Amino acid sequence: MRSSGDIEALARGNGVEIFGVADASGFLDEGYQGKRPQDIMPDVRSVIVIGVRVPRGCMEPLPKGRAEYTNTLLAGTVVLRSAAYRIAQMLEAEGEAASIIPVEGSEFGYWYADRETLKADMSTKYAARLAGLGSYGVSNLLLIPGFGPAYRMTAVITTAELECGRPADMLHDSCSDCLSCVEVCPADALHADGSIDRKACRDYMFTELGGLRCGLCVKACWENFQRR
Numbered sequence: 007m008r009s010s011g012d013i014e015a016l017a018r019g020n021g022v023e024i025f026g027v028a029d030a031s032g033f034l035d036e037g038y039q040g041k042r043p044q045d046i047m048p049d050v051r052s053v054i055v056i057g058v059r060v061p062r063g064c065m066e067p068l069p070k071g072r073a074e075y076t077n078t079l080l081a082g083t084v085v086l087r088s089a090a091y092r093i094a095q096m097l098e099a100e101g102e103a104a105s106i107i108p109v110e111g112s113e114f115g116y117w118y119a120d121r122e123t124l125k126a127d128m129s130t131k132y133a134a135r136l137a138g139l140g141s142y143g144v145s146n147l148l149l150i151p152g153f154g155p156a157y158r159m160t161a162v163i164t165t166a167e168l169e170c171g172r173p174a175d176m177l178h179d180s181c182s183d184c185l186s187c188v189e190v191c192p193a194d195a196l197h198a199d200g201s202i203d204r205k206a207c208r209d210y211m212f213t214e215l216g217g218l219r220c221g222l223c224v225k226a227c228w229e230n231f232q233r234r
């Protein structure tokens with residue numbers, strides 16, 4: 007099994023702040039619904055998850071400044087794509103195969119998603135949980151220690167067998183005394199039982215906001231994490 011230390015060093019040297027590796031076989035669990043890395047790369051062994059922090063300066067003004075918020079998210083995606091590409095180059099130089107998963111909410115995010123379920127092409131959040139980076143909140147966002155919900159992530163799938171993290175708990179314990187995201191959602195898309203109306207969220211952003219990102223659930227949850 008290959009160490010991932012040099013891959014993490016490469017990633018962090020290219021602006022990455024969150025790093026983890028998931029065993030791709032975790033996507034074969036019955037509980038996972040959605041596209042699997044095995045559907046894309048049959049001999050995939052590992053999923054490398056990388057992320058960057060979303061600057062607080064673009065979240066604090068919300069719901070004002072949604073254009074700035076959206077543009078800042080996309081700028082984070084640029085950093086991640088560049089770092090992911092370098093990781094793919096490193097692995098392919100060793101004779102492995104590597105490919106980069108589309109970032110949900112990127113400029114083509116929902117268009118690359120399943121049109122029926124409105125889910126991402128392959129769940130980067132699920133990969134991050136498998137890697138031990140965080141657990142799901144009521145908001146359906148993955149909550150990561152030190153970052154809360156305020157990050158951008160992408161993933162590199164590869165045939166390389168890498169050292170992997172241990173999966174984190176499915177649900178985050180911060181939600182037991184908090185429903186801030188449910189209360190703030192302008193589209194009533196979030197519910198206390200953890201279910202989400204993806205169509206209501208999508209329609210709000212693409213009809214009401216003309217394609218700009220909403221971010222109110224992210225901001226509400228991030229504010230909670232600042233107070234802890």
Ligand code: SF4
Pocket residue numbers: 143144145146180181184185186187188226227228230
């Ligand atoms: S805002 Fe509260 S309930 Fe919603 S995901 Fe964050 S911690 Fe959980």
Ligand code: SF4
Pocket residue numbers: 190191192193194195196206207208210211220221222223224
């Ligand atoms: S992004 Fe906005 S509309 Fe969508 S779930 Fe969050 S608060 Fe609701």
